[in-house]
Amino acid sequence: MKELVILSGKGGTGKTSLTAAFAGLESSLMLCDADVDAADLHLIMAPDVQETHDFVGGNEAVIAPDRCTGCGTCLELCRFDAIDENQGEYTVDALNCEGCGVCVDMCPESAIDFPPKTCGQWFVSHTRFGPMVHARLGIAEENSGRLVALVREQAKKRARDAHIDLILTDGPPGIGCPVIASIGQASAILIVAEPTVSGIHDMKRVGELAAHFKIPAMVCINKFDLNLDQTRAIETIAREKNILVAGKIPFDPVFTKAMIQIQTLLEYDDTCPAAKAVRNIWETVMTHPAMKLERLM
Amino acid sequence: MIISIASGKGGTGKTTVAANLAASLNQPVTVLDCDVEEPNLHLFLHPEIQSREKVIAPVPEIDLDRCTFCKKCMDICRFNAIAVTANTVVTFPELCHSCGGCTVICPENAVTEKERILGTVETGTVPLPDMNFGQGLLDIGQVMVPPVIRQVKSHRAPDQGITLIDAPPGTSCPVIAAMKDTDFVILVTEPTPFGLNDLKLAVETVRLLNIPHGLIINRAGMGDDAVYAYAKDKNLPVLMEIPYDKAIAQAYSKGDLIISQQEDYKEKFQTLYKKICFLADSEKCAP
Incomplete structure (x- = not known):
């Protein structure tokens, strides 16, 4: 061929x-x-x-607010500027998220889901x-x-x-x-x-x-x-x-x-x-x- | 005021739009070529490059004396950039996204980071009044484009100054990296079925980013009228039309600006800038 x-x-x-x-x-x-x-x-x-x-084509990090204790580990570790913090509430900026999963694996509360993304x-x-x-x-x-x-x-x-x-x-x-x-x-x-x-x-x-x-x-x-x-x-x-x-x-x-x-x-x-x-x-x-x-x- | 052209x-x-608009403004301007795979703006503006910096990405280096082959680094890496076997570790720097997961997860502190070069950012001045220039150049064979674009954008004009960003084609991560956090996007299209199809994708992209935008129809008269109906339907302002003209195409082929061949275009590009100021947040516009 x-x-x-x-x-x-x-x-x-x-x-x-x-x-x-x-x-x-x-x-x-x-x-x-x-x-x-x-x-x-x-x-x-x-x-x-x-x-x-x-x-x-990969996964996207999503923070579950009911499990998040606001420790800030994800914000500290993310190298893609994809974690936003607003008055102690943490969210993921989907446009910046690289799908590396570092926040998912390192969250001490296992509060970050990582669903596959179409x-x-x-x-x-x-x-x-x-x-x-x-x-x-x-x-x-x-x-x-x-x-x-x-x-x-x-x-x-x-x-x-x-x-x-x-x-x-x-x-x-x-x-x-x-x-x-x-x-x-x-x-x-x-x-x-x-x-x-x-x-x-x-x-x-x-x-x-x-x-x-x-x-x-x-x-x-x-x-x-x-x-x-x-x-x-x-x-x-x-x-x-x-x-x-x-x-x-x-x-x-x-x-x-x-x-x-x-x-x-x-x-x-x-x-x-x-x-x-x-x-x-x-x-x-x-x-x-x-x-x-x-x-x- | 940061204007991106996509x-x-x-x-x-x-x-063509970036170069001619930059050269028509009677105020200080910084032009940045963010099409780092194929930068062409320098061919029209002939900048004197005064400084070069490498774009560096950290990639893992494994200390095999400390490594216990636990495979945690391989498991955390979503990009298949690390392979661990019973007695060795192989890294694939070209697949690495520099997330740092392997360095954080290693229980033996056996992973450190070394530098990998992705490309170069060059800055200088254009031999026209008050024009600064910057461009990125991706190294041949490299795939990590957004970090190079972000480093080019770090050279934008300070505070009130005008920055023009020449974006890459497409609708995926390199374009997002170029357009993000800009104040206005000029979308350039041609009135053909291909042009319209891709314009629709570009409009969706800009609207997702929520940036004010307008349209330039280049080579007007070349194809059909469908783009005008689309623009009307989507409330998309047509800021300017550049006619389908072999003389303009020939000037372009030699690296000439339209404004140096047809003097009246200078005023047209100045009018374009005024329209952009009207549509964008007016506080961003220099007086």
């Missing part, structure tokens, strides 16, 4: 639009939306949800391109990395069961916890870069992250004609870092038009230059040695 |  993860570092460079467009180019694949924080792939895939599961939901769906595993993290919740890992685990399991050989994963922006959770054991990543000062800066950092975890990386340049100097700069950096440039897509409002129609770029306009570029990129990506290698997952 | 979806123009 192989898994390609679409990343960018910088947000808004076109990860999800490209993931959706690629989906139509394979006869058999599993889709996985690993951007659980601000998931958008479902807006184009219009998934028919078959299964809904709660994501229990932090979101994950789904298994049918789409017109194949099955899809996706999720929604609750607002202001923690543990997005764990939910990303869970979504990818489920995508692998279900791909195996259905004898699907390719997983296409839409990744989150950034280089932190959810991104690291989205690339472990992936066959390769494809970085969607844009030819802007920010796009270059962020692509370099996500490239370094891939190198750090020894995941093969490729790059494609979206809106390449917006700034040809910056496009050349991306190509130079990619060569230096041994990152394959899989292709370039012209600046074209057709992506937005397709999105509004709930269609992929190729469904909306199969013949425009951007659509041709997307096809070429996919062909190049799939001939990369990392995408030929069978990985045990 | 969006839900990435790439909608947070940094």
Whole structure:
């Protein structure tokens, strides 16, 4: 089985639009939306949800007022500023609570409960391109990395069961916890870069992250004609870092038009230059040695 | 007055708004880039960095001479950062949340803490009148983002000064860390289905934190009108619109400010600040 993860570092460079467009180019694949924080792939895939599961992402401390003697041990030990004291009454600030349970274990009166917390939901769906595993993290919740890992685990399991050989994963922006959770054991990543000062800066950092975890990386340049100097700069950096440039897509409002129609770029306009570029990129990506290698997952 | 600039979806123009607003104000301002995974503000403001500090998190170190392998540290750790076997202890610093539980629970005082570096905070000045700058930079491979953000925020302007915070995308802990305890949140969106979907999540987040907020529609005219209906329905004030304009996108691609290309935008950003002062607690506004 192989898994390609679409990343960018910088947000808004076109990860999800490209993931959706690629989906139509394979006869058999599993889709996985690993951007659980601000998931958008479902807006184009219009998934028919078959299964809904709660994501229990840890526990939350709750002080029982009838058992609390107001000794203040929890306030003293909490390193996350999550215990509030008001005239001898102690409460937990749920937004600050890290779920470490130190107050729970150290309370001399055992006055702090630690119920499991539902932090979101994950789904298994049918789409017109194949099955899809996706999720929604609750607002202001923690543990997005764990939910990303869970979504990818489920995508692998279900791909195996259905004898699907390719997983296409839409990744989150950034280089932190959810991104690291989205690339472990992936066959390769494809970085969607844009030819802007920010796009270059962020692509370099996500490239370094891939190198750090020894995941093969490729790059494609979206809106390449917006700034040809910056496009050349991306190509130079990619060569230096041994990152394959899989292709370039012209600046074209057709992506937005397709999105509004709930269609992929190729469904909306199969013949425009951007659509041709997307096809070429996919062909190049799939001939990369990392995408030929069978990985045990 | 502390104003944070957030969006839900990435790439909608947070940094553009932060940089241009900062450079349009005719008063002292401190700008802080709290998108510590991918900080970009420096590319537009070209600060001179005068000081660098490491962001440190404590992680456990086990004294094996004292350790009796009782496993209490492993049991209290909810993050699987300590594994105890019959005759050794292994720690996983990258999983540690620095809660200190292991040091507190150890009956043999065998757990002390050593420092792990999460990233760097840089501060300096921008070569524009009265502008201070700060940014965080998460080290490659690190996952603990909120402590880096909190350390950047410790460099906010004193008392009455204006602080602008460029927040990361999303709706989870890094965004909360950036927006918490700020006086106003500017939400930047683009009028597309993706932009609107993520804006809705961002609005829920801001309303959970109970911070006054308003909307900037960037790339207006790019997509559809659904965001306007949503804003009306949710009583969300539209503070400003920036049109969908290839010239603006090209200026951005080179690291130029809109106000240095189109002079009239300076006044528009000044008007934006006045609107924010009207909507936020007015006592926070500098005269």
